[in-house]
Amino acid sequence: MKKLIEIKALSFGYRDNRVLEDIDLDISEQDYLLVIGPNGGGKTTLLKLILGIIEPWSGSITFNKDISNRLGYVPQSSNFNKNFPITVFNMVLTGCINSGNFLKRYRKEDIEKTEKILEQVNLYDKRNENINNLSGGQLQRSLIARSLVSDPAVLLLDEPTASIDISSKVNLKDFLNQLNEKMTIVVVTHDLTAFARTYTHIACINKNLYPHGKGELNTQVLEKVYGCPVELLGHGIPHTILKNHG
Amino acid sequence: MADMLNILSYEFIQNAILAGLLASIVCGLIGPFIVARQMVFISGGLSHTAFGGLGIAYWMGVNPLYGATAFVLLSAAGIGFLEKKTEKSDLFIGILWAVGMAIGIVFIHLTPGYAPDLMTFLFGNILTVPRSDIFIMSILVLFVTLSVLIFYKGLVSISFDEEYAKTRKLPVRFLHIGLLLLIGLAIITMIQVVGIILVIALLTIPVAIAEELSINFKRIMIISILLGIWICWSGLFISYYIEFPSGASIILMGSILLCLVKIIKKSIGFLQHTSHIS
Numbered sequence: 001m002k003k004l005i006e007i008k009a010l011s012f013g014y015r016d017n018r019v020l021e022d023i024d025l026d027i028s029e030q031d032y033l034l035v036i037g038p039n040g041g042g043k044t045t046l047l048k049l050i051l052g053i054i055e056p057w058s059g060s061i062t063f064n065k066d067i068s069n070r071l072g073y074v075p076q077s078s079n080f081n082k083n084f085p086i087t088v089f090n091m092v093l094t095g096c097i098n099s100g101n102f103l104k105r106y107r108k109e110d111i112e113k114t115e116k117i118l119e120q121v122n123l124y125d126k127r128n129e130n131i132n133n134l135s136g137g138q139l140q141r142s143l144i145a146r147s148l149v150s151d152p153a154v155l156l157l158d159e160p161t162a163s164i165d166i167s168s169k170v171n172l173k174d175f176l177n178q179l180n181e182k183m184t185i186v187v188v189t190h191d192l193t194a195f196a197r198t199y200t201h202i203a204c205i206n207k208n209l210y211p212h213g214k215g216e217l218n219t220q221v222l223e224k225v226y227g228c229p230v231e232l233l234g235h236g237i238p239h240t241i242l243k244n245h246g
Numbered sequence: 247m248a249d250m251l252n253i254l255s256y257e258f259i260q261n262a263i264l265a266g267l268l269a270s271i272v273c274g275l276i277g278p279f280i281v282a283r284q285m286v287f288i289s290g291g292l293s294h295t296a297f298g299g300l301g302i303a304y305w306m307g308v309n310p311l312y313g314a315t316a317f318v319l320l321s322a323a324g325i326g327f328l329e330k331k332t333e334k335s336d337l338f339i340g341i342l343w344a345v346g347m348a349i350g351i352v353f354i355h356l357t358p359g360y361a362p363d364l365m366t367f368l369f370g371n372i373l374t375v376p377r378s379d380i381f382i383m384s385i386l387v388l389f390v391t392l393s394v395l396i397f398y399k400g401l402v403s404i405s406f407d408e409e410y411a412k413t414r415k416l417p418v419r420f421l422h423i424g425l426l427l428l429i430g431l432a433i434i435t436m437i438q439v440v441g442i443i444l445v446i447a448l449l450t451i452p453v454a455i456a457e458e459l460s461i462n463f464k465r466i467m468i469i470s471i472l473l474g475i476w477i478c479w480s481g482l483f484i485s486y487y488i489e490f491p492s493g494a495s496i497i498l499m500g501s502i503l504l505c506l507v508k509i510i511k512k513s514i515g516f517l518q519h520t521s522h523i524s
Contacts, residue, residue: 048409051413052412052413052415053413075407079409080410081406083282084463085278085282085460085463086402086406094402094407094410097399097403097411099416102403102416103396104399106399146410
């Protein structure tokens with residue numbers, strides 16, 4: 001598989017507090033990567049570094065020339081201005097904006113593409129509603145739709161299951177599986193159960209990064225990452241239940 | 247009716263009508279961004295720094311509007327550059343707010359004689375806006391309007407989701423500082439209509455009403471402009487006929503309208519809810 005993103009010796013921190021240290025990670029075509037780890041372990045920070053929202057202290061992130069401008073981002077639903085008066089259609093349409101066209105009017109193709117993707121995520125009927133009126137699952141789909149209108153090669157999602165119910169989680173999992181046939185998926189999450197049996201790789205992160213292939217995850221690995229006892233429940237789904245946080 | 251037509255023939259009334267119209271256009275174009283980006287405190291700080299420029303210009307014997315413009319734009323740029331370097335930007339804005347006022351007071355004190363015009367700038371008097379200032383206001387409104395039209399997509403993008411705008415490689419910092427400068431120009435346009443102290447109300451009340459009536463950002467802008475015109479003109483005629491202070495009349499008209507819209511909307515919601523239950 002073609003390597004799309006190559007991260008080498010990456011370090012970053014806030015003020016004097018080093019959050020990520022010496023991170024090496026390769027992300028390739030068709031990968032479905034889960035990034036897990038404790039709060040403050042640097043999961044979201046890694047995502048922001050890949051997206052160029054923040055600059056690393058040291059190290060490098062190299063993109064395959066075919067995808068340098070084709071990263072799709074689905075933020076946590078708490079990261080944007082939920083009180084902003086905007087319809088679902090207009091919100092998804094903002095995904096077409098980039099540095100090269102933000103001074104120009106939307107093209108006819110942008111509008112058609114937005115309508116098509118709203119149909120794809122089953123939100124066409126909601127297109128004229130305020131985003132405030134959407135349920136957690138619908139809002140999540142509208143955010144994914146916004147990132148899809150820019151035709152991404154890699155889709156990066158930050159805690160996509162944080163505020164949605166169980167049936168929406170199942171739908172999200174199925175939808176991401178479909179998308180993974182066409183693009184690389186990177187998910188930062190606490191919720192391993194929602195993505196069970198779907199991912200191709202797991203990266204455990206807590207300042208340092210521990211990459212694993214499918215099926216390599218076990219109690220010892222998780223305890224090392226979380227820094228406290230961890231219990232994996234049965235039925236083939238690795239739950240991360242912390243026995244005690246002491 | 248004849249009385250009304252007679253009033254409209256006065257040049258000071260014509261100027262007041264034009265000033266109200268111009269102020270309403272900028273409040274409708276910029277106000278929605280201030281509310282969406284929660285920049286009300288920054289805008290309040292900027293309007294009060296204008297007083298420092300007014301005081302210095304008055305002491306130097308030049309048009310106070312020039313001094314206010316220079317002070318507000320410098321403050322806007324200063325806030326824009328310092329915001330990223332310090333996490334205590336609201337502390338900086340609060341200091342700027344007070345220092346601007348203090349400078350103004352000191353320079354008025356240093357200027358010999360009474361300064362009646364400065365009361366106009368503090369509390370606004372739409373009936374005393376001279377034709378020369380209408381010309382300056384028109385240029386400011388033209389500049390603000392063109393800037394908002396050109397940068398509309400980028401400004402909406404950073405107002406809704408700044409982080410996402412960064413991932414799309416938009417010049418977020420440029421757009422934010424640009425918006426601060428536009429807020430500064432909007433404040434200058436409105437100072438003579440409602441005054442430094444009440445400017446923030448005219449920037450936010452029409453938007454608060456418009457948000458009750460629409461969920462579309464462009465429509466909110468248009469409704470805010472129309473509401474601004476109604477509020478300014480009704481305040482103007484109340485001020486003329488019953489000799490109330492014009493700035494306060496305008497803001498009170500806006501506040502009454504806001505209360506009415508809220509009450510009507512709540513009542514409709516309540517009636518719909520009860521009919522649904524029954």
